[in-house]
Amino acid sequence: MSHTEPPGVRDVTRAKRSSERITKADISRERVLTAAARIFSERGYAGTTMRAVAKNVGLQAASLYYHYRSKEELIEAVLDMGINGVSHAVHAAVAATPPGSSGRDRIDIAIHAHLTSLVRFGDYTLASRRVLGQVPAHVRRKHVRLRDAYGEFWIALLEAARSADELRSDVDLRLARTFILGGLNFALEWYKPQGKALDDVARQFSLLIGDGIFAVPSK
Amino acid sequence: MSHTEPPGVRDVTRAKRSSERITKADISRERVLTAAARIFSERGYAGTTMRAVAKNVGLQAASLYYHYRSKEELIEAVLDMGINGVSHAVHAAVAATPPGSSGRDRIDIAIHAHLTSLVRFGDYTLASRRVLGQVPAHVRRKHVRLRDAYGEFWIALLEAARSADELRSDVDLRLARTFILGGLNFALEWYKPQGKALDDVARQFSLLIGDGIFAVPSK
């Protein structure tokens, strides 16, 4: 199983208790958000017009303002989903690791969870990746903080492995972290569900990150 | 030596024979291009206005049209510099490898050249990375082709190493290639010349790509 359910109304209408009914507004709001994520990721922040988003869901531009107060609020909602989606998924997966697991096991699990949630929240994570730098400064600050916190989680993962003497002694943790995340995140740009199963990609990446590309008696 | 000269008028006014004088137009044209690269990379394609670029070099918006016929032509010039700058630098560095070099030597040299030229052409490569997807379709097509050709060069590098039996047998070449380029290119987003010397970063990445992060008797 490499693909989980994509996010739906339930995930998107945050904090709605399961007893409450899902209203027409919830549905529209979610359709708008989905369309916005895709269009923001394709055309950038300034290149995305309220008219284009509206047209995509069969509404007039003015109607979007019933669901979101402004374009800024719309991109904020998209960025939230992208960054939190991945971050929560990876935290959860690592937390669910059996007690005796090695650092390497935990890192492999993080790689797998990162990759699958990246793809699961495809348009949202793509939008985060591509427009974070183009967004009004006060919006950007908050999400840069979230992203950095996630980065620190990876440092902790690597540090744990180092403490258990699993790492080569000459590895620079922060450089390794950025390299790993750079390589994984790039998958967003090229991975297509029709191709290789995502589980296989994750396995290959684990191998690459763990052991490199060269045969052992190489150096 | 980790930083080469940044590109100047000579590089930018393409195909101008060294006997010809550099005109006032050449200077303005280059200043416009430099500013455009930075602003495109910061604000995206649609978010960059001709007025903003002009203001940045102390001109009126209308004056830009003396140097570039349109916004499209301007972004094309920026993308050209970004993609060709890196591609040419890496080709040249690998071509200059001594005859007996191993596949690993050549890959290390490519990593170093990729990283240094990435940083040398900073704003241009950043612009390519960030706005390629936002640009009018016919502009994008050409540059996607260039980028893909560069990717194939890396496949050839890896294939050569495989033929010499230097690679672990279970490495998927195309996956390894995208992972490596993803990790290297991400450096664009965080590398600051004030920090660690770029040569050291390149060395770390070579180690990471070659041998991974885990100590040898780990698996």
Place this chain on the structure above:
DNA sequence: GTCTATACTTTGATAGAC
């Protein structure tokens, strides 16, 4: 909830003076 109508701003680009 979604519409039509519209106010106001900013955009890429051109014309023609200097």
Place this chain on the structure above:
DNA sequence: GTCTATCAAAGTATAGAC
């Protein structure tokens, strides 16, 4: 080469009807 002046098109957002 660069300027001022200007245009038509497109942008965000609001008001008020249904």
